[in-house]
Amino acid sequence: MRIDILTLFPDMFTGFLEGSLLGAAREKGLVEIRLVDIRDFAEGPHRQVDDRPFGGGPGMLLMPGPVVSSIEHVQGEAQQAGHVILFTPGGRRLDQALVEELAGRERLVLVCGRYEGFDARVAETVGAEEISIGDYVLSGGEVAAMVVVDAVARLLPGVLGHEESARQDSFSGRDRLVEGPQYTRPREFRGLHVPEVLLSGDHRRIEAWRHEQAVAATRRRATATPTPGMSRRSDP
Numbered sequence: 001m002r003i004d005i006l007t008l009f010p011d012m013f014t015g016f017l018e019g020s021l022l023g024a025a026r027e028k029g030l031v032e033i034r035l036v037d038i039r040d041f042a043e044g045p046h047r048q049v050d051d052r053p054f055g056g057g058p059g060m061l062l063m064p065g066p067v068v069s070s071i072e073h074v075q076g077e078a079q080q081a082g083h084v085i086l087f088t089p090g091g092r093r094l095d096q097a098l099v100e101e102l103a104g105r106e107r108l109v110l111v112c113g114r115y116e117g118f119d120a121r122v123a124e125t126v127g128a129e130e131i132s133i134g135d136y137v138l139s140g141g142e143v144a145a146m147v148v149v150d151a152v153a154r155l156l157p158g159v160l161g162h163e164e165s166a167r168q169d170s171f172s173g174r175d176r177l178v179e180g181p182q183y184t185r186p187r188e189f190r191g192l193h194v195p196e197v198l199l200s201g202d203h204r205r206i207e208a209w210r211h212e213q214a215v216a217a218t219r220r221r222a223t224a225t226p227t228p229g230m231s232r233r234s235d236p
């Protein structure tokens, strides 16, 4: 897979891309990641990339010109066009199903916003998908791009030493259950014991226990998470 990351702050990615899992995946040629500085596509002596919003309002918006030119530049570098993603807080919410969908693509072009975000004509011009990593506001799309790269890369064949672990992780598989409790040595820690079933060597019982725990953990999580946009009756 090839991933182009378009950003005004390419230096933010240095340590991240060299990190253990991703660094090794890049070295093995399982994923190719390129950084593009949007400012390289700005015009004029000041290489301006942002301007005030029409209609007024606080802050600055990214001008469409440099963003669209940088996208068109990377799209022109390969025969197959990449799937373009603009990071916006109001976009489609990232979850494991969407991560799996993205991992199935040959090429991704991730565009990181800054300031008050993108001019609306960027998405229209390049036919981008808008993605949010959650209902909160970051100061830039770089962290969101790192989240997507990390989550997608670990699903690519050969990246995790142990393919089965990605299939068994939380939110994966048909049921999309979260993982139940896991234990390692020692068998007793500060008076807390590893459940007996995990030491039994009986794989069927272990499997059944794990499934039960995953269902319970998923239920607990569902009841603890309020539905977005819904308020309880007792709320003022």
Ligand SMILES: C[S@@+](CC[C@H](N)C(=O)[O-])C[C@H]1O[C@@H](n2cnc3c(N)ncnc32)[C@H](O)[C@@H]1O
Pocket (backbone or CB within 6 Å): 086, 087, 088, 089, 090, 111, 112, 113, 114, 115, 116, 117, 118, 131, 132, 133, 134, 135, 136, 137, 138, 139, 140, 141, 142, 144
């Ligand atoms: C300060 S934010 C802009 C917020 C925008 N004015 C709004 O209210 O929706 C700057 C940039 O950070 C990125 N960003 C912020 N929150 C994000 C989120 N939850 N998911 C993905 N990207 C986000 C986007 O690229 C955005 O253009």
